[in-house]
Amino acid sequence: MWVRAMTTDVSTASLLHLDAVSVAYGETVVLRDLTLSVAPGEVLAVVGPNGAGKTTLLNGIVGLASVVAGSVTYDSRNLRNMRPERAGGMGIAYVPQGRWLFPYASGTMNLWSGGYPRRDRRAVDRDVKGFLSRWPVAQRVSRRNANVMSGGEQQVVAIGRGLVAEPRLLLIDEPSLGLAPVLVEEVFRVLTEISGGLLEKNAAIILVEQNVNMALEIADHVCVLAAGEIVHDGRRGELPASQIGDLYLH
Amino acid sequence: MRFFIQLLIEGIEEGSVYALWALGYAVVYQVLGLMNFAFGDTLLLCLYLVTGLEVGFHMSPWIALALALVLAAVTSMFVERQIYSRFTNRQQLEAGFIAALACAYILRNIATAVWGQAPLAFPSFFGNSVYTIAGIKIASDGLIMLGIAIGVMALFGLYLRMTKLGRGIVLAGQDRQSAAVVGIPVRGIITVVFGVCGVVGFIGAALFANLFGGLNSTLGFYITFQAFIAATVGGAGSLAGSVVGGLLLGVIESLAVGYVSGNFAQALAWAAMAVLVLLRPRGILGRAQVERV
Numbered sequence: 085m086w087v088r089a090m091t092t093d094v095s096t097a098s099l100l101h102l103d104a105v106s107v108a109y110g111e112t113v114v115l116r117d118l119t120l121s122v123a124p125g126e127v128l129a130v131v132g133p134n135g136a137g138k139t140t141l142l143n144g145i146v147g148l149a150s151v152v153a154g155s156v157t158y159d160s161r162n163l164r165n166m167r168p169e170r171a172g173g174m175g176i177a178y179v180p181q182g183r184w185l186f187p188y189a190s191g192t193m194n195l196w197s198g199g200y201p202r203r204d205r206r207a208v209d210r211d212v213k214g215f216l217s218r219w220p221v222a223q224r225v226s227r228r229n230a231n232v233m234s235g236g237e238q239q240v241v242a243i244g245r246g247l248v249a250e251p252r253l254l255l256i257d258e259p260s261l262g263l264a265p266v267l268v269e270e271v272f273r274v275l276t277e278i279s280g281g282l283l284e285k286n287a288a289i290i291l292v293e294q295n296v297n298m299a300l301e302i303a304d305h306v307c308v309l310a311a312g313e314i315v316h317d318g319r320r321g322e323l324p325a326s327q328i329g330d331l332y333l334h
Numbered sequence: 335m336r337f338f339i340q341l342l343i344e345g346i347e348e349g350s351v352y353a354l355w356a357l358g359y360a361v362v363y364q365v366l367g368l369m370n371f372a373f374g375d376t377l378l379l380c381l382y383l384v385t386g387l388e389v390g391f392h393m394s395p396w397i398a399l400a401l402a403l404v405l406a407a408v409t410s411m412f413v414e415r416q417i418y419s420r421f422t423n424r425q426q427l428e429a430g431f432i433a434a435l436a437c438a439y440i441l442r443n444i445a446t447a448v449w450g451q452a453p454l455a456f457p458s459f460f461g462n463s464v465y466t467i468a469g470i471k472i473a474s475d476g477l478i479m480l481g482i483a484i485g486v487m488a489l490f491g492l493y494l495r496m497t498k499l500g501r502g503i504v505l506a507g508q509d510r511q512s513a514a515v516v517g518i519p520v521r522g523i524i525t526v527v528f529g530v531c532g533v534v535g536f537i538g539a540a541l542f543a544n545l546f547g548g549l550n551s552t553l554g555f556y557i558t559f560q561a562f563i564a565a566t567v568g569g570a571g572s573l574a575g576s577v578v579g580g581l582l583l584g585v586i587e588s589l590a591v592g593y594v595s596g597n598f599a600q601a602l603a604w605a606a607m608a609v610l611v612l613l614r615p616r617g618i619l620g621r622a623q624v625e626r627v
């Protein structure tokens with residue numbers, strides 16, 4: 085009985101709470117019995133080897149993969165198997181692995197698209213301009229189509245698109261994947277600054293990242309995922325980065 | 335040379351109408367991936383309504399035209415919601431294509447059941463006068479047709495570029511999954527696309543029927559095929575491509591009529607288009623589609 089009471093307690097304090105969740109693509113169940121929460125003003129880093137199910141976790145939250153068991157609660161609403169296009173309207177922004185920019189739309193238009201669910205169009209335009217003037221990388225590609233941007237430029241625009249959504253929950257999947265080290269640093273500079281701004285507004289962030297050191301610089305909480313299960317979940321500093329790596333390197 | 339310019343002008347005039355058809359067809363294809371082969375017959379039914387209301391109810395042809403325009407939007411959206419969505423929601427695009435062919439016949443049969451198999455006259459909306467300038471004959475109704483078609487294309491382009499819904503259509507056409515993820519209501523957008531494409535296509539169909547002064551029951555498939563071919567030649571991923579494809583089709587047809595023979599013009603034009611697609615499989619202005627597993 086009290087276990088149930090505890091979980092209820094946790095879910096009211098958190099912005100997003102997953103309780104005993106299993107996520108599948110069609111018949112293939114990828115994640116089993118996963119429980120985790122993110123509180124407002126908090127960054128949760130999810131790390132783990134390739135194929136662990138990190139992307140599937142985010143897909144399950146936004147409705148791109150199906151939640152076949154358990155419950156997903158966001159802002160005391162049940163998200164289980166919602167349609168992905170509803171996530172934006174609820175303040176959930178997703179920066180997917182591979183970035184998914186609109187290939188034949190300019191940097192500006194890609195940023196603008198992030199604000200689609202918002203009512204106040206002038207505020208969206210202002211946020212787009214603000215992001216462009218703050219980040220020269222984005223400014224350089226404001227008129228260039230996404231399909232001819234470099235990976236780093238695309239990633240910065242993709243993060244900006246998430247920011248323009250004015251999210252209460254921002255999901256970011258492997259922002260450093262496939263980028264040269266200099267660009268990884270640039271992307272993390274953007275991430276650090278925008279996460280600072282978002283956390284001040286009491287939003288929460290889930291950051292999926294292979295680069296454990298970088299992730300730990302931003303995160304409050306770390307969750308290690310391996311083969312569809314959580315093998316470690318704790319506050320930053322409970323385990324040094326090297327040991328987190330050990331948890332899944334062999 | 336004069337003869338050539340004459341043919342070129344006529345080709346561009348007719349091509350501008352094909353461009354409208356191609357746009358109506360291509361935007362649906364882009365957003366949904368569905369080959370909407372009921373496109374022309376939806377428009378045909380609405381053209382019959384114009385004549386039917388004018389002749390049967392002595393209605394002003396302009397009011398009949400306005401009613402038919404609304405019907406074009408409503409019928410297109412109805413067919414999408416009630417029939418296509420059952421297939422496309424499950425990504426069954428081939429099945430959806432067959433359903434579209436079936437719909438085409440149903441719509442055509444509704445028209446012929448009400449108004450008969452025989453060709454009908456279509457009201458003339460602008461009287462025609464022919465001017466001769468530097469030895470080239472220019473018909474006013476062709477020019478009016480070209481002007482209206484250009485106007486509609488420009489408005490459609492502005493709508494897609496400047497309005498929130500229009501931008502949503504363009505973005506959903508580039509990557510439907512990404513559109514959903516940023517919160518663009520893709521399901522609703524698809525229905526809107528059918529309505530808008532019905533309107534654009536109908537204006538083209540009415541201009542065409544006005545030019546030729548008549549209707550028959552095969553016009554629906556003709557519109558569909560011309561739209562499909564022009565859009566494919568131009569590049570189905572690009573709206574500018576549809577315009578180019580439509581104009582090209584019009585000009586080639588006109589040259590074939592002028593220099594070869596009216597009997598073979600259609601076949602020659604379509605054969606030329608087939609060769610063009612062979613040379614440029616993605617179409618003249620075509621671009622790669624996003625593929626994601």
Ligand SMILES: Nc1ncnc2c1ncn2[C@@H]1O[C@H](COP(=O)(O)OP(=O)(O)O)[C@@H](O)[C@H]1O
Pocket residue numbers: 109112114132133134135136137138139140141627
């Ligand atoms: N669309 C899909 N359909 C079926 N299985 C999938 C799909 N996407 C991923 N998987 C499988 O789910 C598992 C986890 O994948 P993923 O969540 O992408 O891992 P990660 O992001 O941690 O690298 C892998 O075994 C992968 O093969």
Ligand SMILES: [Mg+2]
Pocket residue numbers: 138139140181257258
């Ligand atoms: Mg992944």
